[in-house]
Amino acid sequence: MKILHIDSSMAGEHSISRAMSSLIVQQLLTAHQQDENQVIYHDLYAHPPSFLSAVAMKAVRSANLEGLSDKEQADVRAIHQAIDELFACDVLVIGVPMYNHTIPAVLHAWIDQICQAGKTFRYTETGPEGLVANKPIYIASSRGGIYSTAETLQYDQQEVFMKSILSLLGLQDIQIFRAEGIGLVEQREQRLLAVQQQIQAFSWGRNHQVQATSVPFMAE
Numbered sequence: 001m002k003i004l005h006i007d008s009s010m011a012g013e014h015s016i017s018r019a020m021s022s023l024i025v026q027q028l029l030t031a032h033q034q035d036e037n038q039v040i041y042h043d044l045y046a047h048p049p050s051f052l053s054a055v056a057m058k059a060v061r062s063a064n065l066e067g068l069s070d071k072e073q074a075d076v077r078a079i080h081q082a083i084d085e086l087f088a089c090d091v092l093v094i095g096v097p098m099y100n101h102t103i104p105a106v107l108h109a110w111i112d113q114i115c116q117a118g119k120t121f122r123y124t125e126t127g128p129e130g131l132v133a134n135k136p137i138y139i140a141s142s143r144g145g146i147y148s149t150a151e152t153l154q155y156d157q158q159e160v161f162m163k164s165i166l167s168l169l170g171l172q173d174i175q176i177f178r179a180e181g182i183g184l185v186e187q188r189e190q191r192l193l194a195v196q197q198q199i200q201a202f203s204w205g206r207n208h209q210v211q212a213t214s215v216p217f218m219a220e
């Protein structure tokens with residue numbers, strides 16, 4: 001079982017989404033009796049992908065590197081590598097903090113790499129069609145405020161975006177673990193503990209359909 005593990009938080013060792021995504025990977029490895037050699041890891045904050053350029057996108061489509069600078073050629077190779085890794089993995093684990101109601105720019109840059117028409121999705125007469133085989137995706141979502149209530153859901157451009165863009169590629173088997181309201185410092189540890197317990201209690205041997213697992217806002 002090959003796991004592609006992506007982190008995108010800027011918070012280093014204090015990051016909630018990193019702690020969650022790391023625990024998810026550990027649980028997967030344990031449940032499937034695999035070792036860390038099965039994991040490809042990318043820290044997108046430490047090593048940000050280049051922003052997508054018209055030159056790189058054209059070269060990816062045409063497979064023609066002629067006339068490109070060294071930097072442009074490296075960008076094209078990086079896009080191919082990101083797409084290859086997406087196709088090759090059996091499971092995808094992504095740490096997704098909410099920044100300014102949406103996802104971190106470095107994660108968006110990776111999304112822009114993997115969303116390539118003709119490679120990971122295609123346009124048909126009946127609309128776009130995903131070209132990546134469905135596989136389990138585990139999202140470690142963290143955010144300072146609360147966005148899972150009927151009143152606040154409209155501001156969520158983070159989880160909603162991740163689900164819609166992954167489904168464009170054919171990826172709909174998405175499980176979200178969510179730590180929210182962690183901006184309240186006095187509840188931070190308690191909320192992290194609660195979501196860690198949810199991750200540990202999850203049935204890691206099985207696949208699951210799209211749903212969200214949320215840490216309740218107020219302690220009960």
Ligand SMILES: Cc1cc2nc3c(=O)[nH]c(=O)nc-3n(C[C@H](O)[C@H](O)[C@H](O)COP(=O)(O)O)c2cc1C
Pocket residue numbers: 009010011014015016017018096097098099100101102142143144145146182183
């Ligand atoms: C640049 C930046 C923007 C943020 N924007 C929001 C936001 O719009 N809404 C929110 O609830 N929290 C926001 N936060 C708080 C983070 O979502 C929260 O700290 C979360 O834990 C970040 O995940 P991490 O711990 O993995 O870094 C922001 C934090 C940063 C650093």
